Amino acid sequence: MPDRRLTILGLGLLAACAFFLFWGLKGPAGFILELRATKLAALLLVGAAVGISTVVFQTVTGNRILTPSIMGFDSLFLLVQSLMVLTMGGLGYVMTDGPAKFLLDTGLMMAASLMLFTLLMGRGRGDLHRMILAGVIIGLFFRSMTAFVLRLIDPSEFSVVQQVMFASFGAVDTTQLAIAAVLFLAVFAAIWKLAPALDIVALGRDSAVGLGLRYDRLAMVLLLLVSALVAVSTALVGPISFLGLLVAALAHEVVKTPRHVLLLPAAALIAGLVLVIGQGVFERLLGLQSTLAVIIEFFGGLLFLYLVMGGRRR
Amino acid sequence: MITVRNLSHRIGSAEILHDLSLDFPKDGITAIIGPNGAGKSTLMGLMARLVPIQTGKVEIDGHCVAKTRTEALARRMAIVTQRVGVASRLRVGDLVGFGRWPHHHGRPRDEDHAAVERALAAFDLTELRDRFLDELSGGQNQRAFIAMGLAQETDWLLLDEPLNNLDMYHARALMARIHALSREGGRSVVMVVHDINYAAAWADHIVALENGRLAFEGAPREVLTAERLSRLFGMEIGVEEIGGRPTVLHHA
Ligand SMILES: Nc1ncnc2c1ncn2[C@@H]1O[C@H](COP(=O)(O)OP(=O)(O)OP(=O)(O)O)[C@@H](O)[C@H]1O
Ligand SMILES: [Mg+2]
Numbered sequence: 001m002p003d004r005r006l007t008i009l010g011l012g013l014l015a016a017c018a019f020f021l022f023w024g025l026k027g028p029a030g031f032i033l034e035l036r037a038t039k040l041a042a043l044l045l046v047g048a049a050v051g052i053s054t055v056v057f058q059t060v061t062g063n064r065i066l067t068p069s070i071m072g073f074d075s076l077f078l079l080v081q082s083l084m085v086l087t088m089g090g091l092g093y094v095m096t097d098g099p100a101k102f103l104l105d106t107g108l109m110m111a112a113s114l115m116l117f118t119l120l121m122g123r124g125r126g127d128l129h130r131m132i133l134a135g136v137i138i139g140l141f142f143r144s145m146t147a148f149v150l151r152l153i154d155p156s157e158f159s160v161v162q163q164v165m166f167a168s169f170g171a172v173d174t175t176q177l178a179i180a181a182v183l184f185l186a187v188f189a190a191i192w193k194l195a196p197a198l199d200i201v202a203l204g205r206d207s208a209v210g211l212g213l214r215y216d217r218l219a220m221v222l223l224l225l226v227s228a229l230v231a232v233s234t235a236l237v238g239p240i241s242f243l244g245l246l247v248a249a250l251a252h253e254v255v256k257t258p259r260h261v262l263l264l265p266a267a268a269l270i271a272g273l274v275l276v277i278g279q280g281v282f283e284r285l286l287g288l289q290s291t292l293a294v295i296i297e298f299f300g301g302l303l304f305l306y307l308v309m310g311g312r313r314r
Numbered sequence: 315m316i317t318v319r320n321l322s323h324r325i326g327s328a329e330i331l332h333d334l335s336l337d338f339p340k341d342g343i344t345a346i347i348g349p350n351g352a353g354k355s356t357l358m359g360l361m362a363r364l365v366p367i368q369t370g371k372v373e374i375d376g377h378c379v380a381k382t383r384t385e386a387l388a389r390r391m392a393i394v395t396q397r398v399g400v401a402s403r404l405r406v407g408d409l410v411g412f413g414r415w416p417h418h419h420g421r422p423r424d425e426d427h428a429a430v431e432r433a434l435a436a437f438d439l440t441e442l443r444d445r446f447l448d449e450l451s452g453g454q455n456q457r458a459f460i461a462m463g464l465a466q467e468t469d470w471l472l473l474d475e476p477l478n479n480l481d482m483y484h485a486r487a488l489m490a491r492i493h494a495l496s497r498e499g500g501r502s503v504v505m506v507v508h509d510i511n512y513a514a515a516w517a518d519h520i521v522a523l524e525n526g527r528l529a530f531e532g533a534p535r536e537v538l539t540a541e542r543l544s545r546l547f548g549m550e551i552g553v554e555e556i557g558g559r560p561t562v563l564h565h566a
Contacts, residue, residue, distance in 0.1 A: 196420030200412060206395045209364050211466070212388025212416045258404050 003262055005254055009269040016273055017044075020280040041181070042172040043279055046233045046240075047247070047271030049184055053229035054244030055251060055267045056191060059202045059260070060222050064252070065307045067244040068113065068230045071135040075142030076112050077234045080105070082149040082161050090157030102176045102235055106183070109231035114224055169237055169279060169292075180236045187228045191264065194222065198260040240293060242300020247271040249303060315340045316361060316470065316504070321370030323356055323526075330356050331526040334370070338504050342496050342518035345507045345534075349547055352523040354506045355396050358474050361504075362393040374470060388416035391470035392463040396478070396506070406450070406458045407443035410434055413465030433465035436491055438484070452479035460488065464495075471495070473505040477512060489516045510562045514538050522546055535560060 020043075021036050054067045085093045116138065150161060197218060200208050208215045233240075251267035278292045316338040323331040331353050338344045346354045359365040361372050363379050372379040374390055392413070410433050414426040434440045437457040447455060456479045463471055471492070477485045493516050495501045507513045513520060514534045522529040522537070529546050530537050538560040540553040552563040 200415055203409075203412060206364050206393075207412075207462075209384070210362060210388065210393040210395075210463075211412065212385040214384055252403070256403075258408065 006262065006265055006269065009254070009266060009273065013269050013272050013276065016276040016280065020276050020284075023280065023284045038172055038174055038177065039169055039279070040276065042169055042177055042237060043275040044272045045177070045181055045184055046169075046237050047243075047273075047275045048188070048268035049229040049233040050240065050244045051247040051251065051267030051269075051271035052188065052191060052264050053226045053233075054248040055260070055263050056198065056222055057226045057244075058248055059198050060219050060226075062202070062204060064249070065245075065304070066135055067242075067248065068226060069234075069239060069241045069244060070304065071116065071138065075139050075146060075239075076116075077105075077109060077239050078161075079142045079146045079149065080108055080112075082146050082153065085157055085161050086149050086153050090154070090160040093157075093160055098173075099175050099179060102173075102179060105235035106228075106231040109234055110224070110227045113227040113230060118220070118223070169275075172236065176236060180232050183228065183232050187225050187232075191222075191225050194218070195260040195264060198222070199258055202258055238293075241297055242304060243271065243274070243296050245304055245307075246296065246300040247274065249307070315375065316502075317371075317373045318357070318361070319371045319373075321357070321360060321367070321372065323353075323360060323365075323368055329526060331360075334526070334528060336521060336528055336531060338502070338521070339519055340375070340502045341500065343492060343503045343505065343516055344519040344521060345505055345513035345517035346521045346523060347507060347510060347513055347546075348523035348529065353526040354523055355474055356526075357523065358393065358472055358504070358506065359395075362391060362472050363387060364393065364395070385416065388466070388468075390468055391472060392466035392468045393472040394459050394463040394474065394476060396474040404447050405443065406439055406445055406447065407434070409447060409458055410439070410443075410461045410465050413462035416466060416468075429465050429467055433461040436464060437461040438487070453481060453484060456480060457484065457488075469501060471501055471503045473503065475506050475508065477507060477509060485512070492516070510538065510543065510564075514560045514562070538562070 017040060020040055021033065025032060057068050058064055058066070081093075084096070088096065119134075150158065153161065197213060200211055200213050201215070201218065201222070203211075205215050247267050247270050250270050251263055254270065255262045255266045257263075274296070275292070278295065282292050282295075318337070319335050321331055321334040322329065334357065346357070348354055356365070360367055361374070361379065363384065367380050374382075374387070377387070377390065379387065407430070411422065411426075411430050413433065414422060414429055418426050431440075434443055437460060439454075439457060439461055442450065442454060442458075447458060450458065456476070460473065460476050463473065473492075476488060476492075480488060489512060492503050492505070496503050496518075505517075507517070517534055519531070520534050520537050521531045522542075524546055530542055538553060540551055543551045543553065543562065549564075553560050554563060555561070
């Protein structure tokens with residue numbers, strides 16, 4: 001059943017994609033189109049991964065404020081990257097770039113985030129304050145560790161690390177993109193099958209168990225899938241802390257039902273819209289290259305503050 | 315029948331339930347009474363597999379709770395816990411609809427919609443069905459969650475302090491509703507009740523817990539005596555017979 005709101009979002013996204021691809025097209029059209037199409041695919045993929053993973057994460061943890069990246073995921077990514085530069089040297093680090101490193105990054109991120117989540121989930125569900133505190137502390141820990149590692153790195157190699165510090169859609173490798181797409185589709189298929197059960201998970205553990213859900217196992221599986229999605233997107237373009245928060249909040253606002261068959265596609269579409277329009281406007285109209293991530297962080301950060309200050313907790 | 319055998323439960327070093335053995339008879343209402351912290355909710359949670367059983371055994375109509383598939387148990391028993399509340403913005407109708415999950419697992423059919431309608435009507439919620447839960451009063455909220463348990467249409471209904479927040483009218487209506495279910499609907503109800511007079515008026519069987527042990531059990535007329543209740547709650551309690559029922563006078 002095609003929902004009206006989803007249809008509108010979908011049409012909007014199509015229009016945005018067309019604008020992104022064809023606006024101001026001149027010169028060798030075939031070549032430029034190919035470049036743009038690759039970038040567009042990366043934007044859509046990352047958007048869908050971030051949007052869906054955030055909605056699922058918030059449902060499982062029973063809160064609307066925390067997202068995987070706010071929980072220190074991005075800082076973990078930076079730490080791993082700077083450790084790699086430290087141990088292999090700037091040149092070695094650049095040389096390893098390729099499908100193998102991408103898979104390694106993804107695997108590492110998944111393992112680490114899963115550890116993080118289980119640690120926090122132990123007794124913490126519903127205890128929002130404890131989770132926020134833990135998230136902030138863990139994020140801080142990883143950031144200081146990263147700062148420490150950066151001190152040890154040769155100043156001349158510092159720029160290599162700096163490049164991965166902010167998300168960039170500038171140079172996305174097509175092979176990596178293909179691997180990421182396959183991973184994403186597999187994970188998405190799994191999450192989609194669990195979408196109705198997610199509605200029940202949102203009721204909280206007691207109600208969910210009472211209704212016959214294998215809650216503990218399901219929560220683990222869901223968090224594993226979330227880690228996979230976040231890992232894919234972080235390894236592909238780098239950390240985007242607040243995009244997920246922004247998108248999940250918008251998705252809940254637009255769909256206005258707790259049904260995940262609507263929420264999940266809405267989050268994916270909205271994230272795509274934000275990224276494609278944002279990147280399109282910055283590149284095509286303003287001629288700027290790399291400021292989108294900063295803008296998203298700015299507005300996402302504001303929203304985070306608003307939510308934490310207790311604007312609308314539900 | 316729900317049989318509880320040698321059930322013990324500890325949290326950390328504190329022993330919450332001590333080697334508890336008792337039966338909840340089928341068909342009818344069993345009221346669990348006892349002071350705060352006696353272990354009533356813990357017992358309910360163990361019976362409804364919300365908390366894993368550490369030692370002992372619980373069987374529900376011959377099915378061991380620890381070994382039966384949780385999906386199958388959800389079609390035998392519904393539980394409404396003492397502390398309900400959801401993080402997400404939910405409408406009353408959707409919440410009650412989730413009670414049908416054990417029967418359809420995501421694909422509701424006509425009979426599921428019908429069951430939801432019945433449950434909404436039973437608790438005066440039909441007009442509130444499109445309201446969000448966080449826009450309801452405490453009592454309306456409580457009724458919505460009980461309606462969800464009712465919509466599950468199971469042989470057993472476990473209710474932890476269902477009368478919380480309810481006004482006199484709705485408390486009475488709830489008890490009458492549950493009573494009718496247990497008589498005509500062939501359902502068995504176990505509920506935690508703090509107001510002994512409700513237990514005396516509606517329950518067929520009383521189970522009293524004290525410090526994680528069984529204090530006494532039996533028919534209300536036999537066990538609800540001034541002497542037993544005074545000892546259970548550690549205060550002077552008078553019991554008078556009014557209209558053929560024991561009536562507790564705790565303000566006397
Ligand atoms: N998570 C926990 N950690 C430690 N002790 C606990 C925990 N949960 C419950 N208890 C203790 O277990 C005992 C029984 O608690 P339970 O909730 O079963 O009581 P209850 O009979 O339902 O009380 P009430 O009438 O107040 O609802 C109490 O003494 C309580 O302090
Ligand atoms: Mg209790």
